[in-house]
Each structure stands twice: as structure tokens, then as C-alpha cells.
Amino acid sequence: MHRFSLEDLPDAMAEFARALECCERPEAPYALLKAMNRVVPFQIAMSVVYRRDANPIYVCDTFQEGQAKRALQRYIASTYVLNPVYNAYLGGLKSGIFRITELMPDAYFDSGVYKNLEIHMHDDEELGYRTPGWPAGMEELIVAIETPEGALAEFSLSRLARNGGYSEACIEDMRRMEPLIGAIFRRYWAHARRGHIEEKGASLNQLFGEFGKETLSPREREVAQLILKGHSSESISGNLAISIATVKTHRQNLYAKLGVSTQQELFSAFLHSMHKRQAAEQPSR
Known part of the structure; x- marks a missing residue:
């Protein structure tokens, strides 16, 4: 060119x-x-x-x-x-x-x-x-x-x-x-x-931020969000300035609290919470 x-x-x-x-x-x-x-x-x-x-x-x-x-x-x-x-x-x-x-x-x-x-x-x-x-x-x-x-x-x-x-x-x-x-x-x-008219309802970013709010600690929620967005344990360690061992501990704890055992199950739990929140925001007929 x-x-x-x-x-x-x-x-x-x-x-x-x-x-x-x-x-x-x-x-x-x-x-x-x-x-x-x-x-x-x-x-x-x-x-x-x-x-x-x-x-x-x-x-x-x-x-x-x-x-x-x-x-x-x-x-x-x-x-x-x-x-x-x-x-x-x-x-x-x-x-x-x-x-x-x-x-x-x-x-x-x-x-x-x-x-x-x-x-x-x-x-x-x-x-x-x-x-x-x-x-x-x-x-x-x-x-x-x-x-x-x-x-x-x-x-x-x-x-x-x-x-x-x-x-x-x-x-x-x-x-x-x-x-x-x-x-x-x-x-x-x-x-x-x-x-521009501000959109009503929660954005996906808000849904990410609120995922596990009633169950997880603030640090566990941060780790969960980074996992969902495609970060490895090494990347999470760098982003949060914590050791890889600590990342793995947080991952184990948040999995246990959410009742999941794999990364895919974590994604499914997030999607379930997202759909539940979005359904709650739909106006009643």
C-alpha cells in the first residue's frame, strides 16, 4: 500500500x-x-x-x-x-x-x-x-x-x-x-x-463487578473478574501485585464459595447471575 x-x-x-x-x-x-x-x-x-x-x-x-x-x-x-x-x-x-x-x-x-x-x-x-x-x-x-x-x-x-x-x-x-x-x-x-441518552439498566461491566458480591471477598471478586476476562495466574499476579501462590489460594477459595470446580463452571455461574439480573430489570407487563 x-x-x-x-x-x-x-x-x-x-x-x-x-x-x-x-x-x-x-x-x-x-x-x-x-x-x-x-x-x-x-x-x-x-x-x-x-x-x-x-x-x-x-x-x-x-x-x-x-x-x-x-x-x-x-x-x-x-x-x-x-x-x-x-x-x-x-x-x-x-x-x-x-x-x-x-x-x-x-x-x-x-x-x-x-x-x-x-x-x-x-x-x-x-x-x-x-x-x-x-x-x-x-x-x-x-x-x-x-x-x-x-x-x-x-x-x-x-x-x-x-x-x-x-x-x-x-x-x-x-x-x-x-x-x-x-x-x-x-x-x-x-x-x-x-x-446521547444514558442507557438504563446495568452494563456488562457492572455485572462483572457485582458477580459474587454477596459471597466473595473483594479480592476474590477481583481475581474472579480477571479469570473471566482471560488472564492467567501469572497475569493476575502482576495486575493485583500479589504472589502466584496467593492467586491460586484465592482461586480455590472462590471456587469453593461459588460451588464450582472448573473455569467453565465459573463462566456458567457468571452467565446465570447476569441473566438473572437482566431478567429482574425487565419491566413487568
Whole structure:
């Protein structure tokens, strides 16, 4: 693919200028995508804003097919909870340009939650799975943008891996533009976020946080959440700054308290609690 050069700079700056000029209008995210495409070409893109207390907010996408659009809706409704970007945000991810594989936990592919959240395992996919309907065989470059209220915007830029994916040089080109991209988006978001209606009901993240609340100690709940999200004992040890032996003790204790004996049974217990909570929130007829 074409590599960004100084000769491309005037056209790219013109696109960024147009994005800045319309930053108070709904078309601003699309204008920003057009500008980014001048720097690092991609085939498809989508953008959401992650929040700690609710499902992501949809910003924009360039998907053409109805199936892909439905996959994005499914992602926002449920499978986002597995996404490395979302979980990195919960862990304190800051603004930056990242390959999505840089953000994955070490035991990501072993998480049994995959089997229950309407996703399909694919060995040829970058993350090892794909939400049904999501375009196949893509490599993702992530543009992460912090917002003043503590949310995190994600622009996911995808292109076919078989065409070479993203080189280090491409990523460096985008990093040079990162401050400008972030400034334009934050100005857009300052106006756009006012029009979003807060969703009612508990988010999946809240359901994760409340799982085992009446049974487990706070530390055991932290360990359980990390197990569910695909972290190994070694990764949990590093995240919580405790020894691996302590992690294993917590795992044994929480299994005993929840009446489970395997990781898959833990996933089933979580799903049961999630469905029970969601059913309780349904309005009575």
C-alpha cells in the first residue's frame, strides 16, 4: 500500500482542516476518518466511546453490509466486554496508537466466555474470534483518545491482513498525527455527548463487578473478574501485585464459595447471575 510522504502532507492537512471546521456537526467523525485515511489507508473503520458505567456509545462506522452493521450492534450490546481495548481502558489505557494485539491479556484465547457471548472462534483472526457478521481477515489499528469526562474513544481502523497489514512505519506516521486527531475529536465530543441518552439498566461491566458480591471477598471478586476476562495466574499476579501462590489460594477459595470446580463452571455461574439480573430489570407487563 502507498506510504505517507511529505508530498501527501498538504492533502492530509486539508482533510484535517475540514474535520476541524465541521467538528460541531454530526459528520465530523467521518471527516476525521477521511483525514486519517490520508495518513494510513484502511478499508473499514468504526468508532465507539467506552464508559465505565454503561455500554459503549456508538459514534460512526463505514460498514456497507447489513450483516456487518448488525455485528456492530451486537458488539455494543454484549461482546465489547471481551475486547482488549475496552479492558485496557478499564485498566487505565491512555491516548495513543496501538496494534490491537498489544492490548490483549496473556491468556486471552482461553477465556470460556467466548462460548457464550455469540462469537465464533477463528484461528486466522487477529484476536482468535469474530463476532458473527464482522468482516473477516482484518488487521486492526487502534486510535485511542481520552476525553475530559474520563471516557475513552476508540477508532478501529481495519485493513486486510493478506495485503500486508500495518507496518511500523505506518504506525509511526499515525502517531505523529495523534495530537491533532485527539484535539479534533475532543472538540467534536464536547458537543456530541450532550445528545446521547444514558442507557438504563446495568452494563456488562457492572455485572462483572457485582458477580459474587454477596459471597466473595473483594479480592476474590477481583481475581474472579480477571479469570473471566482471560488472564492467567501469572497475569493476575502482576495486575493485583500479589504472589502466584496467593492467586491460586484465592482461586480455590472462590471456587469453593461459588460451588464450582472448573473455569467453565465459573463462566456458567457468571452467565446465570447476569441473566438473572437482566431478567429482574425487565419491566413487568
